[in-house]
Amino acid sequence: MRKFIMSLTTVASLSLAAIPVLGLAQAANATELQARISVSDLNLSNPAQAAEFKARVDAAAQSLCSAKVRNNAAHTFYGACATEVRRDVERQLSAPQRKALQVASRAKPVEMAAR
Numbered sequence: 581m582r583k584f585i586m587s588l589t590t591v592a593s594l595s596l597a598a599i600p601v602l603g604l605a606q607a608a609n610a611t612e613l614q615a616r617i618s619v620s621d622l623n624l625s626n627p628a629q630a631a632e633f634k635a636r637v638d639a640a641a642q643s644l645c646s647a648k649v650r651n652n653a654a655h656t657f658y659g660a661c662a663t664e665v666r667r668d669v670e671r672q673l674s675a676p677q678r679k680a681l682q683v684a685s686r687a688k689p690v691e692m693a694a695r
Contacts, residue, residue: 613647615640617669624677630684641665 617636622629645661670678 613644615644615665619673619677624680625683627684627687630681633681637666637669638662640669 617633617640619633622633624630624633641662644665645656645658648656648661649658673681
């Protein structure tokens with residue numbers, strides 16, 4: 581019986597020791613830089629608004645990647661970081677949003693003179 585209690589105590593101690601390590605791993609991931617890009621106010625099939633979306637993505641990429649380069653986060657290169665931000669944004673868009681952006685990219689902008 582004594583062996584069983586010692587084994588149980590050892591397992592419990594090791595389990596409790598592992599909990600702070602898990603917390604540290606989560607804290608490291610929590611410091612990952614993030615940006616939010618709003619699309620709710622845009623019609624992505626409209627070429628002008630698709631261009632606005634692209635400008636927002638580029639601004640977010642510039643902000644995030646500049647911070648990563650400044651902090652030398654894992655030897656980040658600006659160009660590779662910006663490409664990865666654009667890919668992440670595209671992955672997070674819904675299928676209709678991606679389709680709307682494709683339509684907008686094929687459309688020719690039309691300029692009208694005001695009267």
